Amino acid sequence: MERFRAYAMLCAGIGCIEKGAMKVKEALESELKKWGLHEEIYVVPTGCDGFCGEGPVLSFYPDAVFYSIPSVEDVPKLVEEHFLKGRVYHKLTIPGPYHKTDIPSMNDVPFFRYQALRVLRNRGLIDPEKIEDYITRDGYLGLAKALTRMIPEEIVKVVADSGLRGRGGAGFPTGKKWELGLKIKSDLKFVVCNGDEGDPGAFMDRSVMEADPHAVIEGMIICGVATQSHKGYIYVRAEYPMAVRRLQKAIDQCYEAGLLGSNIFDTGFDFDLEIYQGAGAFVCGEATALMRSIEGKRGMPRPKLWRSAVKGLWDKPTVLNNVETFANIPQIVLNGSEWYRSLGTEKSAGTKVFALTGAIKNVGLIEVPMDTTLRTIIYDIGSGIKKKGRKFKAVQLGGPSGGCIPEDYLNIFVTYEDIEKSGAIVGSGGMVVMDDSNCMVSTAKFFLDFTADESCGKCVPCRIGTKLMLDILTDICKGQGKEGDIETLKDLSEDIISTSLCGLGQSAPNPVLSTLRYFKNEYEMHIRDKWCVTGVCRDLCTFYIDESLCKGCGACVRACPSKAIIGEKKKPHMIIQDNCVQCRSCWDTCKFNSIKILPLSARKAGEAEIAAMAAALTEIPAERELVEVTR
Amino acid sequence: MSKIKILDLQKIKEKNKAEFELKKDGYRARVVVHMGTCGVASGATNILTTLLNEISNIRLKDVNVIPSGCAGLCAYEPMITIETVDQPPVKYVDLNEEKTKEVFKEHIMGGKPVKKYALVSGNEATY
Ligand SMILES: Cc1cc2nc3c(=O)[nH]c(=O)nc-3n(C[C@H](O)[C@H](O)[C@H](O)COP(=O)(O)O)c2cc1C
Numbered sequence: 001m002e003r004f005r006a007y008a009m010l011c012a013g014i015g016c017i018e019k020g021a022m023k024v025k026e027a028l029e030s031e032l033k034k035w036g037l038h039e040e041i042y043v044v045p046t047g048c049d050g051f052c053g054e055g056p057v058l059s060f061y062p063d064a065v066f067y068s069i070p071s072v073e074d075v076p077k078l079v080e081e082h083f084l085k086g087r088v089y090h091k092l093t094i095p096g097p098y099h100k101t102d103i104p105s106m107n108d109v110p111f112f113r114y115q116a117l118r119v120l121r122n123r124g125l126i127d128p129e130k131i132e133d134y135i136t137r138d139g140y141l142g143l144a145k146a147l148t149r150m151i152p153e154e155i156v157k158v159v160a161d162s163g164l165r166g167r168g169g170a171g172f173p174t175g176k177k178w179e180l181g182l183k184i185k186s187d188l189k190f191v192v193c194n195g196d197e198g199d200p201g202a203f204m205d206r207s208v209m210e211a212d213p214h215a216v217i218e219g220m221i222i223c224g225v226a227t228q229s230h231k232g233y234i235y236v237r238a239e240y241p242m243a244v245r246r247l248q249k250a251i252d253q254c255y256e257a258g259l260l261g262s263n264i265f266d267t268g269f270d271f272d273l274e275i276y277q278g279a280g281a282f283v284c285g286e287a288t289a290l291m292r293s294i295e296g297k298r299g300m301p302r303p304k305l306w307r308s309a310v311k312g313l314w315d316k317p318t319v320l321n322n323v324e325t326f327a328n329i330p331q332i333v334l335n336g337s338e339w340y341r342s343l344g345t346e347k348s349a350g351t352k353v354f355a356l357t358g359a360i361k362n363v364g365l366i367e368v369p370m371d372t373t374l375r376t377i378i379y380d381i382g383s384g385i386k387k388k389g390r391k392f393k394a395v396q397l398g399g400p401s402g403g404c405i406p407e408d409y410l411n412i413f414v415t416y417e418d419i420e421k422s423g424a425i426v427g428s429g430g431m432v433v434m435d436d437s438n439c440m441v442s443t444a445k446f447f448l449d450f451t452a453d454e455s456c457g458k459c460v461p462c463r464i465g466t467k468l469m470l471d472i473l474t475d476i477c478k479g480q481g482k483e484g485d486i487e488t489l490k491d492l493s494e495d496i497i498s499t500s501l502c503g504l505g506q507s508a509p510n511p512v513l514s515t516l517r518y519f520k521n522e523y524e525m526h527i528r529d530k531w532c533v534t535g536v537c538r539d540l541c542t543f544y545i546d547e548s549l550c551k552g553c554g555a556c557v558r559a560c561p562s563k564a565i566i567g568e569k570k571k572p573h574m575i576i577q578d579n580c581v582q583c584r585s586c587w588d589t590c591k592f593n594s595i596k597i598l599p600l601s602a603r604k605a606g607e608a609e610i611a612a613m614a615a616a617l618t619e620i621p622a623e624r625e626l627v628e629v630t631r
Numbered sequence: 632m633s634k635i636k637i638l639d640l641q642k643i644k645e646k647n648k649a650e651f652e653l654k655k656d657g658y659r660a661r662v663v664v665h666m667g668t669c670g671v672a673s674g675a676t677n678i679l680t681t682l683l684n685e686i687s688n689i690r691l692k693d694v695n696v697i698p699s700g701c702a703g704l705c706a707y708e709p710m711i712t713i714e715t716v717d718q719p720p721v722k723y724v725d726l727n728e729e730k731t732k733e734v735f736k737e738h739i740m741g742g743k744p745v746k747k748y749a750l751v752s753g754n755e756a757t758y
Contacts, residue, residue, distance in 0.1 A: 106751060106756065108751070116758055123700050123755075257632045364703045
């Protein structure tokens with residue numbers, strides 16, 4: 001970012017927004033421009049400082065003066081006094097936050113400070129089961145605008161210009177898809193919302209459907225207007241009963257209020273919408289399999305000889321988008337593409353919702369501008385690793401189709417471009433943080449287990465290839481790995497990727513490839529040394545107490561389920577290898593770091609050998625292929 | 632609800648806003664119970680019942696209780712957000728029945744936010 005002399009921080013909490021903060025922003029920017037100050041002073045929307053009663057609130061940094069600006073008419077005078085004449089404009093000042101409550105404000109709590117809510121703008125504010133609440137937050141104004149003041153081409157254009165890309169995984173430009181959907185002539189067209197959300201660790205779409213079902217519905221109706229389609233389906237897995245219930249209630253309310261059905265808003269436009277519940281197969285999240293499932297057939301992908309926008313559901317033109325994609329639409333139509341582009345980067349505009357889970361303190365649902373770094377997400381918003389003493393190891397993005405990103409790359413943005421270069425994918429937004437107690441071979445095995453299980457079985461490379469890969473990984477984790485396994489895994493990966501029909505097979509090897517790229521030596525140690533340094537693979541480790549570190553506190557004795565640890569109080573303890581079941585409970589419990597994880601061979605080794613192994617157990621450097629990530 | 636016309640949107644908005652706006656002679660406080668799947672799984676329904684009981688026990692008419700979606704911090708559920716006239720909303724985390732009763736007494740009835748259970752005050756940024 002360029003350097004600015006001063007920052008004008010405008011509160012963008014909903015309190016201030018409701019009172020016209022964005023109008024103040026416009027006025028301020030044009031006033032600064034008038035005086036040629038726009039290159040020196042930067043106007044940033046920020047989190048809320050809790051002066052909600054006095055909004056819109058503006059504060060200047062570094063001056064630390066707080067102003068309340070009830071009307072845009074005050075802006076010229078304020079700019080003149082504060083910036084041109086360099087004196088505080090007392091008429092509008094309010095006391096600083098120190099005089100308010102002693103509870104931290106949104107800007108003091110990193111979890112909230114770095115977020116910007118667009119898709120989740122109504123979260124925790126409205127009753128999702130009341131359409132009036134949604135309307136109070138400007139709901140259905142986007143639809144009204146689309147129906148009365150825009151022609152379909154204009155709607156498609158605003159969506160295209162916004163730079164919105166599909167949030168379901170592939171990041172395909174939404175405007176392009178809609179353009180095709182509009183162009184194709186047909187007696188029947190469909191709009192389908194993908195709410196299948198099958199990635200392990202992902203819960204973004206569920207939360208959106210639960211917290212703000214009307215936003216998804218409004219986005220779908222607008223899509224109907226834009227592509228001249230009159231029938232929509234929301235495909236939700238039956239495992240999301242609360243989402244299904246709230247969506248159904250919202251749909252019922254819409255029919256009652258005439259927002260669905262015939263002649264919406266008296267414009268002559270008709271749109272019908274229904275929910276289709278899926279049984280929860282991962283492959284049914286794939287667009288073509290999903291459409292088959294709605295047709296009542298077995299959910300299996302079809303070859304992509306033509307785009308779904310040309311021939312989709314029942315061979316009719318179909319625009320299929322993700323829940324989050326649709327939830328973005330009403331705001332884009334209402335506020336314009338420029339507004340949408342004010343956050344994020346050129347190629348990755350706007351915000352993205354992530355489900356932050358795993359070994360992190362603040363497990364939760366977040367929405368950030370796409371030019372936010374992984375480090376900010378993990379260490380500020382997520383507040384770092386949960387367990388004391390554990391270190392960050394990698395973050396898994398994109399679920400079974402994605403990959404792991406290690407520490408070295410935490411400074412990259414969560415944009416489609418940057419994440420892809422790191423070997424992972426943005427995917428639908430699942431972000432699983434792993435600490436150093438995670439074995440990367442087992443992690444890869446977990447995902448392969450998932451894809452091998454979820455493969456629909458149609459293509460040989462996916463059905464058999466993933467099973468073969470899983471077998472090799474299982475062998476490696478059991479201590480039956482052989483030289484050459486890594487090469488075989490890579491070979492198989494290439495074949496599966498290049499010969500599978502759908503995205504499931506084409507991306508299934510990614511977790512293996514990305515862990516191989518960053519943690520190859522963990523694979524090698526598993527295969528060559530029969531050593532899983534994290535102690536996850538039970539057959540590849542020996543637990544051993546370093547007597548010089550053990551304080552004899554007895555915590556491990558109590559934690560051990562198989563009475564394998566002996567020793568007197570305050571004297572170094574010892575593990576009886578024959579009783580040990582390698583459950584790692586002692587290692588998890590020990591506060592003095594005295595339990596060491598040695599290779600399998602240590603179980604039968606003599607004292608001197610063990611001491612040598614323990615000495616060799618310094619930090620294991622990860623063998624990483626360094627990639628330049630430029631922006 | 633009868634069929635909505637475009638001009639009705641603004642009317643519904645204003646009416647709904649006026650009805651639920653916090654003011655001294657209307658609703659004095661608003662309590663949002665965060666009830667996504669995560670909230671409900673960690674006991675939000677119980678928190679809601681507790682609040683409603685407290686309110687009906689003393690026949691309070693000027694406190695508006697709203698069930699809503701997840702507030703984002705699934706790890707700290709159950710959560711509620713309390714907003715009173717003249718004060719920014721305060722988010723309370725990791726609640727149980729006792730804590731809820733205490734917060735109800737101190738913050739809603741007494742007007743004093745309970746710092747020990749509070750995580751943050753203010754509104755989230757939406758831009
Ligand atoms: C195996 C597989 C699973 C998928 N699962 C989902 C899913 O759960 N939700 C989703 O929106 N997209 C999923 N997709 C992507 C969809 O095929 C499709 O690209 C997307 O829904 C299009 O919407 P968008 O352009 O709004 O992202 C999956 C793709 C594959 C190959």
